[in-house]
Amino acid sequence: MSDTRILIRNGHVIDTEPDPVVLPRTDVLIEGGKIAAVGPGLPSDGATVLDATDRIVLPGFVDAHRHVWQSALRGAAVGTDLGGYFRLLGQSGPKFRPQDVYIATLAGALECLDSGITTQLDYSHIAYSPEHADAAIDALHAAGLRAVFGYGTPITATDGNLADVHRVRTERLADDNALVTMAYAPLGPSFAPIGTVAEEWRMADDLHLLVTFHVAATPVSAQPVFALRDAGLLRERTLYIHGNTIGDDELKLIADSGATAATTPGAEAMLGNKAPVAGRLRRAGVTTGLGVDAVSAAPGDMFSVMRAALLGSQIADDSPLTAADILRMATLDGAAALGLADRTGSLRPGKQADVILLRLDDINMLTAERDPIAAVVTAAQPHNVDTVLVAGQIVKAAGRLVHADLGQAAEALRATSATIAGL
Numbered sequence: 001m002s003d004t005r006i007l008i009r010n011g012h013v014i015d016t017e018p019d020p021v022v023l024p025r026t027d028v029l030i031e032g033g034k035i036a037a038v039g040p041g042l043p044s045d046g047a048t049v050l051d052a053t054d055r056i057v058l059p060g061f062v063d064a065h066r067h068v069w070q071s072a073l074r075g076a077a078v079g080t081d082l083g084g085y086f087r088l089l090g091q092s093g094p095k096f097r098p099q100d101v102y103i104a105t106l107a108g109a110l111e112c113l114d115s116g117i118t119t120q121l122d123y124s125h126i127a128y129s130p131e132h133a134d135a136a137i138d139a140l141h142a143a144g145l146r147a148v149f150g151y152g153t154p155i156t157a158t159d160g161n162l163a164d165v166h167r168v169r170t171e172r173l174a175d176d177n178a179l180v181t182m183a184y185a186p187l188g189p190s191f192a193p194i195g196t197v198a199e200e201w202r203m204a205d206d207l208h209l210l211v212t213f214h215v216a217a218t219p220v221s222a223q224p225v226f227a228l229r230d231a232g233l234l235r236e237r238t239l240y241i242h243g244n245t246i247g248d249d250e251l252k253l254i255a256d257s258g259a260t261a262a263t264t265p266g267a268e269a270m271l272g273n274k275a276p277v278a279g280r281l282r283r284a285g286v287t288t289g290l291g292v293d294a295v296s297a298a299p300g301d302m303f304s305v306m307r308a309a310l311l312g313s314q315i316a317d318d319s320p321l322t323a324a325d326i327l328r329m330a331t332l333d334g335a336a337a338l339g340l341a342d343r344t345g346s347l348r349p350g351k352q353a354d355v356i357l358l359r360l361d362d363i364n365m366l367t368a369e370r371d372p373i374a375a376v377v378t379a380a381q382p383h384n385v386d387t388v389l390v391a392g393q394i395v396k397a398a399g400r401l402v403h404a405d406l407g408q409a410a411e412a413l414r415a416t417s418a419t420i421a422g423l
């Protein structure tokens with residue numbers, strides 16, 4: 001929270017609520033870390049002025065599903081399938097010490113900010129001990145982005161470490177209005193017996209936590225959403241990930257239960273999750289965000305993810321999603337999927353000032369003012385991200401992260417990666 005006033009002046013503003021719209025030559029006024037006003041010719045009295053004349057101004061991206069710790073395993077699962085990916089996690093994950101989780105999560109979170117992701121859900125299935133969980137939370141705090149720490153179950157574990165989830169919720173992440181909040185990220189009905197799921201769901205209810213998990217037709221459950229229904233375990237505040245291999249009737253059940261979803265089209269394509277699911281989720285009426293998922297297998301920025309979603313829908317859907325649909329998924333719908341639409345995902349006054357500025361005067365963005373929404377979704381790249389604000393705090397300016405020692409983080413991440421690979 002900041003008491004300072006910041007005026008972002010004369011930008012090509014894209015707001016995303018209720019649907020993406022371009023506001024040419026428009027100002028954004030920030031007060032006390034929140035959006036105060038959006039409009040032309042706003043007063044600059046006492047404000048720090050950011051000239052946005054050659055900038056697209058839009059809400060920061062929301063990455064609704066990411067295993068941030070995999071920044072130390074970049075590219076390691078490219079060229080394999082889901083079985084190979086699981087083997088990588090099973091072999092590498094147990095080698096991570098708490099200090100490795102810390103630096104991998106910090107570096108991954110800084111990568112998010114650098115590319116314009118201001119909010120992410122960290123599905124942290126590297127919590128081999130309470131110290132591992134604490135290291136990930138410490139790193140998210142240090143990175144300075146808005147994050148939901150998803151307390152995950154390691155792939156080699158058999159249960160969800162209920163006692164430590166309770167500790168973290170009550171002792172570390174009790175405040176649901178903080179910059180770093182909490183979710184529960186268990187194996188779920190596709191990978192764990194329904195009795196285990198029931199126990200974990202009860203705990204999530206008791207702790208008032210969002211539950212998020214990967215959902216697919218698997219040998220454990222061919223119809224995992226029906227399995228939840230039959231056990232009386234459908235709930236709101238539930239974020240389903242993927243869903244490519246389950247039927248439209250199960251997607252409809254997700255929508256009817258008031259739950260949400262996220263698709264990670266880059267990782268889904270690379271790891272054999274089959275056909276794109278974004279269009280099917282939309283037709284079923286499920287509020288759906290986008291996610292990077294795993295940089296061991298897929299690109300780590302939302303521009304690449306938006307492109308994958310757009311191209312996948314062109315191939316898979318009779319009425320493909322539009323660029324505006326995709327941008328909304330990457331911002332407002334992602335925030336809604338995480339239960340954070342009251343504070344981020346658009347430029348509506350009163351929301352937290354999570355805002356990014358993209359350069360229109362970079363060579364790949366010249367003339368993009370003709371259709372900034374199309375350009376953001378089809379042309380923009382992480383290097384176009386000039387300025388990033390989180391809750392009104394400037395964390396990137398003039399194309400450089402300003403609040404973190406990137407050289408130190410890079411050195412530590414390389415050391416961790418070498419240690420993991422060498423063990």
Ligand SMILES: [Zn+2]
Pocket residue numbers: 065067123214241293294
């Ligand atoms: Zn995942």
